[in-house]
Every structure is written in structure tokens, then in C-alpha cells.
Amino acid sequence: MTVEADTLREALLTGSRRALAKAVTLVESTHPDHRRAADALLEGLPDPSNTLRIGLSGTPGVGKSTFVEAFGMRLCERGTRLAVLAVDPSSARSGGSILGDKTRMERLARHPNAFVRPTPSARALGGVAARTRAVIRMVEAAGFDTVIVETVGVGQSETEVAEMTDLFLLLLAPGGGDELQGIKRGVMECADLVVVNKADGALMAEAQRTAADYLGALRLMRRRRTDPEGFPKALTISAVTGLGLDRLEEEMSALIAWRRESGVFDRLRVLQDQAWLEAELRALIDAKLRDTALSDLRAELEAALRAGTTTPRAAAERIVASLFSTDRGSSA
Amino acid sequence: MTVEADTLREALLTGSRRALAKAVTLVESTHPDHRRAADALLEGLPDPSNTLRIGLSGTPGVGKSTFVEAFGMRLCERGTRLAVLAVDPSSARSGGSILGDKTRMERLARHPNAFVRPTPSARALGGVAARTRAVIRMVEAAGFDTVIVETVGVGQSETEVAEMTDLFLLLLAPGGGDELQGIKRGVMECADLVVVNKADGALMAEAQRTAADYLGALRLMRRRRTDPEGFPKALTISAVTGLGLDRLEEEMSALIAWRRESGVFDRLRVLQDQAWLEAELRALIDAKLRDTALSDLRAELEAALRAGTTTPRAAAERIVASLFSTDRGSSA
Numbered sequence: 001m002t003v004e005a006d007t008l009r010e011a012l013l014t015g016s017r018r019a020l021a022k023a024v025t026l027v028e029s030t031h032p033d034h035r036r037a038a039d040a041l042l043e044g045l046p047d048p049s050n051t052l053r054i055g056l057s058g059t060p061g062v063g064k065s066t067f068v069e070a071f072g073m074r075l076c077e078r079g080t081r082l083a084v085l086a087v088d089p090s091s092a093r094s095g096g097s098i099l100g101d102k103t104r105m106e107r108l109a110r111h112p113n114a115f116v117r118p119t120p121s122a123r124a125l126g127g128v129a130a131r132t133r134a135v136i137r138m139v140e141a142a143g144f145d146t147v148i149v150e151t152v153g154v155g156q157s158e159t160e161v162a163e164m165t166d167l168f169l170l171l172l173a174p175g176g177g178d179e180l181q182g183i184k185r186g187v188m189e190c191a192d193l194v195v196v197n198k199a200d201g202a203l204m205a206e207a208q209r210t211a212a213d214y215l216g217a218l219r220l221m222r223r224r225r226t227d228p229e230g231f232p233k234a235l236t237i238s239a240v241t242g243l244g245l246d247r248l249e250e251e252m253s254a255l256i257a258w259r260r261e262s263g264v265f266d267r268l269r270v271l272q273d274q275a276w277l278e279a280e281l282r283a284l285i286d287a288k289l290r291d292t293a294l295s296d297l298r299a300e301l302e303a304a305l306r307a308g309t310t311t312p313r314a315a316a317e318r319i320v321a322s323l324f325s326t327d328r329g330s331s332a
Numbered sequence: 333m334t335v336e337a338d339t340l341r342e343a344l345l346t347g348s349r350r351a352l353a354k355a356v357t358l359v360e361s362t363h364p365d366h367r368r369a370a371d372a373l374l375e376g377l378p379d380p381s382n383t384l385r386i387g388l389s390g391t392p393g394v395g396k397s398t399f400v401e402a403f404g405m406r407l408c409e410r411g412t413r414l415a416v417l418a419v420d421p422s423s424a425r426s427g428g429s430i431l432g433d434k435t436r437m438e439r440l441a442r443h444p445n446a447f448v449r450p451t452p453s454a455r456a457l458g459g460v461a462a463r464t465r466a467v468i469r470m471v472e473a474a475g476f477d478t479v480i481v482e483t484v485g486v487g488q489s490e491t492e493v494a495e496m497t498d499l500f501l502l503l504l505a506p507g508g509g510d511e512l513q514g515i516k517r518g519v520m521e522c523a524d525l526v527v528v529n530k531a532d533g534a535l536m537a538e539a540q541r542t543a544a545d546y547l548g549a550l551r552l553m554r555r556r557r558t559d560p561e562g563f564p565k566a567l568t569i570s571a572v573t574g575l576g577l578d579r580l581e582e583e584m585s586a587l588i589a590w591r592r593e594s595g596v597f598d599r600l601r602v603l604q605d606q607a608w609l610e611a612e613l614r615a616l617i618d619a620k621l622r623d624t625a626l627s628d629l630r631a632e633l634e635a636a637l638r639a640g641t642t643t644p645r646a647a648a649e650r651i652v653a654s655l656f657s658t659d660r661g662s663s664a
Contacts, residue, residue: 035645039643039645039646042643042644042645043640043643044640047640059391059392060391061507130644130645133644175393270634270638273634273637273638273644274634274637276644277630277633277634277637277644277647277648277651279644280644280645280647280648281621281648281651281652283648284645284648284649284652285617285621285652288652289610289613289617298609301609302602302605302606302609305605305606305609306602306605308375308376308379311371311374311375312374312462312465312605312608312609312611312612313367313371313374313462313612313616314371315609315612316609316612316613316615316616317616319609319613320613320616320617320620324656
């Protein structure tokens with residue numbers, strides 16, 4: 001296995017797309033041997049401190065794919081090697097969006113400098129965050145210097161994505177009050193740049209108003225020590241006409257330059273590794289909980305729950321106690 | 333403590349709002365004594381099998397609050413005692429939405445038959461699902477026969493809410509392709525009734541078209557054994573004019589009558605209890621992981637991670653091993 005991992009790592013480091021595809025498949029596999037091979041592959045990868053990891057979030061309909069395609073094409077045309085990954089906790093249940101990713105970002109997906117990984121299907125619950133991090137390391141090892149990690153929704157996945165990236169963009173559509181209510185404070189706090197898309201044609205004025213509203217909201221929140229003067233900011237762009245994309249790139253570069261200079265970038269990377277460790281821990285414990293050895297006790301406790309003779313918390317305490325003693329037995 | 337729990341339980345069972353408020357505070361407290369008291373309170377509550385738990389989801393801007401207010405007022409006027417709870421994983425980070433819940437559902441919140449619990453602030457991460465279930469049991473014990481559990485977003489929280497309710501409504505706004513892409517299959521699969529709101533004025537035709545589109549999408553998915561003939565369904569309503577609310581109630585009643593008759597209702601309740609046990613388990617293990625006893629080992633492993641001499645997964649394995657052996661020591 002280690003020999004295989006060494007061979008695959010070498011191929012990966014030459015930038016082989018075939019090796020990258022294989023590495024990603026290993027990471028996303030549920031087979032224990034594949035997972036171990038993927039882990040072996042992670043050892044001895046080069047230091048990724050010169051890469052840039054961009055988190056991107058936005059509710060459905062804001063034009064996220066159009067934005068990634070337009071923005072990504074600009075980068076790729078100039079020689080940036082860009083990987084686009086998706087984190088989608090809701091796909092854990094049955095995999096993928098209804099229409100799928102195949103028709104999204106068609107031009108970008110064909111560009112030689114791009115690697116677009118569609119939303120993976122039916123990933124194991126709990127391990128999504130850990131695996132996405134491993135995929136980030138794999139694409140970086142294969143020479144992609146910029147990674148966009150995209151997520152859908154207004155919930156927990158934003159926090160997860162913010163914890164694995166260096167910079168976080170929140171993409172919004174023009175429109176006022178409803179969205180100010182809908183986008184949660186936690187998500188706003190993740191955002192380094194709030195980007196109002198669709199600033200073209202009839203929506204131009206509304207987009208500018210929305211950006212101003214959000215700028216006000218951002219100002220109400222405390223400034224973080226990870227931000228230079230003036231950040232977070234709110235901008236307007238049009239993914240269709242390209243308006244504002246120059247400015248967006250400049251703001252991103254300025255923020256990252258400041259973070260690298262000030263040491264914030266490195267500190268964020270340390271936090272990313274800690275969060276990764278946390279995600280692996282949770283995935284491991286989930287696996288232990290699903291262990292068949294516990295199933296008799298669980299059945300018994302579930303019957304007691306139905307009979308009303310125990311509470312879920314008391315039952316959970318007994319399972320945790322047994323988890324420890326089972327392990328004690330097997331390790332003796 | 334047990335004596336206090338007994339007194340509080342008695343007051344709760346008389347329907348005292350003060351007792352209910354206190355019980356909910358105990359459930360949501362992070363203090364171990366309060367959590368134990370809340371758990372003691374759960375023992376010996378009456379069988380809740382005659383209550384109805386309704387899950388409700390919809391992305392921001394679809395008019396969820398307007399719907400809950402309109403629909404809830406109808407129920408309360410007819411003597412239903414209705415509790416409205418919110419599950420919001422994104423509030424874990426810093427609590428609540430930007431504008432807050434105070435201005436939402438104003439009429440309903442003042443109705444004597446209603447209990448509206450605003451989004452709780454800064455709950456402990458991981459325990460949200462477990463605690464919401466305990467709050468459901470508390471409001472049921474206080475005589476609320478119908479509970480609406482509302483959630484925001486298009487992600488994981490829907491699955492969580494579906495796992496604690498008897499019936500799941502997905503509320504949508506009129507509008508086509510974008511939303512069909514945005515609403516994930518996993519969320520669609522949770523829905524017993526897809527409800528297209530804002531079927532009034534200029535949006536009427538669009539709302540009907542949207543409902544027809546979703547009906548088509550629902551038909552493409554396999555029918556579940558928990559559904560009678562014809563379900564899941566897609567309807568149009570207007571929370572503002574009240575159009576379609578009669579039909580919605582009829583469909584909900586028909587579905588629940590069938591599920592009660594067929595035994596599906598009871599089976600779903602058993603699954604709800606199992607999911608609750610699962611949520612308690614995760615909350616307990618999270619607490620163990622945050623235990624200070626592990627902090628030295630963690631610091632050491634994080635340093636090794638930074639140095640590149642271990643991988644997150646290998647580090648996680650060492651922590652889990654130590655978690656077990658630490659416990660072994662302390663229980664000896």
C-alpha cells in the first residue's frame with residue numbers, strides 16, 4: 001500500500017490529472033483500505049503555504065455558477081491553475097442537486113488550467129468536511145495554486161467552508177429587507193467580501209442599494225483582528241458583463257497581501273489544520289458509533305425509550321459508557 | 333433536584349406558562365445541573381402520541397413568517413393550542429438573525445393559544461437537535477397539541493427537522509429553474525407537501541407553474557412507503573389572501589389520518605426517538621472531546637501537524653485512543 005501511495009504521490013506531484021482523479025477517488029471512498037491509502041498519500045506532500053483557498057457561498061439563484069465561470073475563466077486565461085470544489089451537506093442524504101453539476105461551468109470545466117470537481121454523490125455523513133480538506137491538499141499537490149470551495153445554503157456549511165479557506169466571499173442578489181433577515185449573522189461574520197451580483201441592466205440601482213445596505217450591516221459588527229482597515233467590504237459586480245470583477249480581484253489581492261504580511265495568513269492556516277483534525281475526530285467517532293457491537297444495547301435502550309422507562313440522555317450515557325468498556329475489552 | 337423536578341413537572345402539566353418558560357430555560361442552559369434537572373423533568377411525562385409535529389422549511393424570502401402567522405392564527409382561532417419553535421444551526425456561531433424574531437409573527441405571538449419560541453441565542457454547537465426535541469416534549473406536556481418546527485436554509489437542518497416531526501412542509505416562492513436547481517434532492521425528499529406561496533396578484537400564474545414543475549420533480553422520485561396514494565403533493569397558497577389554506581389543511585389531515593391508520597405514524601415516532609438518542613449521543617461525545625484533559629495531547633499533535641510529521645487522521649486516531657484510556661483510568 002505504501003509503495004502504491006508513493007507511486008501515486010509522485011505522479012500527483014507531476015500534475016497528472018489521472019493521478020489526481022485517482023487520489024480524489026481514494027479520499028471519497030468509503031472503503032477502509034482506500035481511506036488508509038489516501039491518508040498515506042497525504043504524508044510528505046509539499047508545504048501548501050503559497051496556495052490560495054477561497055470560500056464562496058450564496059443562496060440559490062444568486063448566480064453562483066455564472067460567477068465562478070466568469071471569474072475562473074479570467075484567472076485561468078492568465079495562467080492561474082484553478083480548482084473548484086463543492087461542499088454540500090444536503091447531498092449526504094441522496095446525492096447531488098436535481099439538475100446536477102454537469103451543465104454548470106461548462107467553459108471553465110473544459111479549460112486546461114481548471115479542475116472542476118462536481119458535487120460528489122452520497123458521501124458518508126460526518127466525513128464531508130474532513131474529506132474536502134484532503135481533496136484541497138490533493139489538488140494543491142497537483143499544482144493548482146488557487147482553490148475555490150463553493151457551498152450552497154445559509155447554514156452550517158458556510159462555517160465549515162470558512163474554516164478551510166483563507167478568504168470568504170458571500171455572493172448575493174440585488175434585493176433588500178428579506179435577505180437582510182435571511183442571511184444569518186454567523187454567515188455575514190464569515191464574509192471578507194460581500195459581493196452583490198447582477199449589477200447590470202434594470203437591476204443596477206437595486207444592486208448598489210443592496211451593497212450599501214450590507215456595508216452598513218457589516219459596519220455594525222465588530223471588526224476582526226484578521227482584517228485590515230476597511231474590511232470587510234461590500235461590492236457590486238455583474239458576472240454577465242464582467243463589471244466589477246477587476247475591483248473584486250484587487251480587493252482580494254490587497255486583503256491576502258495584508259494577511260500574508262501580518263502573519264494572519266499563517267495563523268489562519270494553523271486554525272484550518274486544527275479544524276481538519278476536529279473533523280477527522282468526528283468522522284472517526286461516528287464510525288465507532290455505527291459499529292455493530294453496540295447494536296444489541298441500542299435495541300434494548302430503544303425499547304426502554306418506547307416504554308418510557310428511560311430518557312434519550314440517560315440512554316446516550318449508557319451507550320457512551322459501553323463504548324469505552326467495549327474498547328477496553330478489545331484492547332486488553 | 334428530583335423534588336424540584338417533580339414540582340415543576342406538575343406545574344407544567346397544568347399548562348402553566350411560567351413553568352413552561354422555566355422548563356425550556358433548563359433545557360437550553362449549558363449548566364450541568366440545569367441539564368440534569370431538564371432530563372429528570374422528561375421522565376414520566378404523558379405519552380405524546382396524540383400530538384402533531386409539523387416540520388417547515390423554506391429559503392429566505394419565501395414568506396415563512398407570514399405563512400406561520402396566517403396558518404397559525406387559523407388553528408388557534410379554532411381552539412388548537414399551537415407551539416412554534418425554530419431550529420437554526422447557523423445561529424450557533426453568534427446567535428440569531430440580524431433583525432431578530434421579535435417583529436415576526438406579532439399577532440400569533442400574542443394569541444392565548446399560541447406559544448412562539450424565538451430563535452434561541454448562542455446555543456451550544458452539536459446539542460441543538462437534542463435540545464429542540466426536549467423542548468417539543470415540554471410544550472406537548474404543557475398542553476400544546478400541535479407543534480411547528482421551523483427551519484431556515486437548504487441544508488442539513490431540514491433533515492434534522494424531518495427527523496423530529498410527523499409531517500414536513502417545504503415552502504417555496506413562485507419562480508422556475510433556479511430554484512429547481514437550488515433546492516436539493518435531499519430536501520425535496522423530506523417534503524410531504526411542497527407549498528408554493530405568494531399565489532396572489534401578478535404572481536398567481538407563475539405560482540401555479542412552479543407548483544406544476546415541482547409536482548413533476550416529486551413524481552420522478554420514488555414514492556415512499558410512508559406515503560398514501562397521491563403523496564407527496566404540490567399546492568399553491570397565498571399567506572396574504574388566505575387562498576389555498578383550506579386545501580392545505582385538508583391535505584395535511586388526510587395524510588396524518590392515513591399515517592395514523594396504517595401504523596406509519598407510530599413507526600415515525602419510534603424513528604424520532606431513535607434520532608433523539610443519536611443526537612444526545614453526539615452531544616455527549618462533543619462534550620468529552622472538549623474536555624480539558626485532552627488539551628496537552630492536542631497541543632502536541634497540532635505541533636506535529638504543523639511540522640508535517642503526522643496527518644489529521646493519524647492525529648485523530650491518537651486522540652480517540654487516549655479518550656478511551658483516559659476514561660479507563662478515571663473509572664478504575
